[in-house]
Amino acid sequence: MIKIDRKITDIIKRDRKVIMTTTRESYPFVPDHGDGDFIYDISGNKFIDFSSFISVYNFGVNANKEVREAIKKQVDKLMHPAFTDYYGELPVKFAEKLVKMFPSGFGKVFFSNSGTEANEAAMKFARIFTKRTYILAFYNSFHGRTLGSLGMTASKVVQREYFGPFANIVHAPFPYPYRCPFDHEQFECGMDYINFIENYIFRKEVSPEEIAAVFIEPVQGEGGYIVPPKKFITELRKITSEHGILLIDDEVQAGNFRTGKFLALDNFGVSADIYTMAKSVGAGIPIGLTVSRNSLGSIPAGAHANTFGGNLVAVSAANALLDYVTRNKTRIERGVKAKGAYAMKRLNEMKDKYEIIGDVRGIGLMIGVEIVKDKKSKAPGIKEREKILNDSFYNGLVLLPAGESSIRIIPPLTVADENLRKGLDIFENAVKKANSDKAV
Numbered sequence: 001m002i003k004i005d006r007k008i009t010d011i012i013k014r015d016r017k018v019i020m021t022t023t024r025e026s027y028p029f030v031p032d033h034g035d036g037d038f039i040y041d042i043s044g045n046k047f048i049d050f051s052s053f054i055s056v057y058n059f060g061v062n063a064n065k066e067v068r069e070a071i072k073k074q075v076d077k078l079m080h081p082a083f084t085d086y087y088g089e090l091p092v093k094f095a096e097k098l099v100k101m102f103p104s105g106f107g108k109v110f111f112s113n114s115g116t117e118a119n120e121a122a123m124k125f126a127r128i129f130t131k132r133t134y135i136l137a138f139y140n141s142f143h144g145r146t147l148g149s150l151g152m153t154a155s156k157v158v159q160r161e162y163f164g165p166f167a168n169i170v171h172a173p174f175p176y177p178y179r180c181p182f183d184h185e186q187f188e189c190g191m192d193y194i195n196f197i198e199n200y201i202f203r204k205e206v207s208p209e210e211i212a213a214v215f216i217e218p219v220q221g222e223g224g225y226i227v228p229p230k231k232f233i234t235e236l237r238k239i240t241s242e243h244g245i246l247l248i249d250d251e252v253q254a255g256n257f258r259t260g261k262f263l264a265l266d267n268f269g270v271s272a273d274i275y276t277m278a279k280s281v282g283a284g285i286p287i288g289l290t291v292s293r294n295s296l297g298s299i300p301a302g303a304h305a306n307t308f309g310g311n312l313v314a315v316s317a318a319n320a321l322l323d324y325v326t327r328n329k330t331r332i333e334r335g336v337k338a339k340g341a342y343a344m345k346r347l348n349e350m351k352d353k354y355e356i357i358g359d360v361r362g363i364g365l366m367i368g369v370e371i372v373k374d375k376k377s378k379a380p381g382i383k384e385r386e387k388i389l390n391d392s393f394y395n396g397l398v399l400l401p402a403g404e405s406s407i408r409i410i411p412p413l414t415v416a417d418e419n420l421r422k423g424l425d426i427f428e429n430a431v432k433k434a435n436s437d438k439a440v
């Protein structure tokens with residue numbers, strides 16, 4: 001059982017005085033150090049990590065030794081190369097290797113420092129490449145919180161309230177099979193949503209000839225870990241190509257083998273025109289990537305740049321991690337498949353046993369568990385979820401929420417089978433308690 005002492009409560013008290021409010025979970029977690037599957041707080045409490053620290057530590061808490069060594073070596077050489085103004089060997093070497101991970105024909109890499117910046121760059125590139133101004137994004141999506149990408153984000157009102165207006169962005173519903181707004185009488189799930197875009201958005205709101213890009217998360221993350229039907233993605237690719245609209249794939253959370261493939265979109269058998277990545281790419285060091293098709297060409301010099309893109313500490317981390325994943329690609333892919341299948345089986349068994357688990361969905365080790373008040377009403381189990389997150393925490397498992405009442409199951413992809421099992425045991429106990437508290 002985790003013990004919360006004065007050291008922890010004191011930091012939280014001081015934080016509230018001097019740090020601007022951000023998101024913050026309700027459990028009192030003050031991490032101090034960690035390695036592999038485990039993280040320790042400042043009072044020495046030990047936790048299994050099922051959050052990958054918001055999808056960053058895909059290959060273990062605090063990166064692996066190889067990445068840490070590469071960072072240390074680079075720090076003593078040169079940290080900031082002013083790469084958008086000068087040239088640099090390491091960023092070029094890294095980009096040459098990186099583009100080999102993408103479908104053929106991808107060869108232009110833009111460096112930034114975060115997911116939101118990678119998406120801002122993609123929005124700007126799409127506008128300048130197509131000379132069109134509109135962007136179509138989806139409900140429940142999360143693309144970041146700076147004003148351009150926030151305009152696309154439509155996951156929770158609190159994230160947008162008072163920050164608008166947002167220019168030239170339209171939204172369409174994203175397939176949410178568990179809570180589908182359509183009744184499927186006329187179309188199968190997936191096609192309803194395409195029909196909505198073609199017959200409502202394109203005909204009543206904005207001409208497709210004015211749309212520069214459609215932004216998607218292949219599996220929605222922050223919005224609730226929602227997996228769309230394959231047909232929706234393949235048809236979306238078809239209609240975007242038909243109208244000369246670029247398809248921009250936000251892989252910030254789903255990419256880098258989280259679903260078992262380097263690109264989550266590859267699970268759907270289509271490719272995008274621009275990809276964005278961040279989070280796990282630098283294994284704990286901030287880096288954002290925007291990767292576009294060669295055939296789109298280049299943007300004019302001076303049109304877009306930044307100060308820290310291509311920072312050598314960040315690129316040394318990303319480069320060492322890329323070397324690690326390329327060397328271990330087959331092992332990683334097999335591991336994610338096997339561990340994901342085990343977790344899905346356990347979670348589906350829990351769904352059969354407990355009334356408050358409404359849905360279990362995911363690909364690989366990107367799994368969402370939706371908590372409801374009861375299976376029949378499907379009413380979001382907001383309090384029940386809070387109980388599960390807190391109870392798990394106090395029993396040594398770190399979890400994160402997603403959407404209105406879902407929980408992310410996203411351990412490091414390298415999680416040992418034993419720790420995956422132990423973490424799921426802690427989770428099941430918490431679900432069991434929340435389920436029986438409800439029955440009382």
Ligand SMILES: Cc1ncc(COP(=O)(O)O)c(C=O)c1O
Nearest residue numbers: 114115116142143144221252253
């Ligand atoms: C899919 C997706 N895109 C973009 C972002 C924004 O990334 P960042 O927080 O690094 O700006 C996030 C963050 O959660 C994300 O999940």
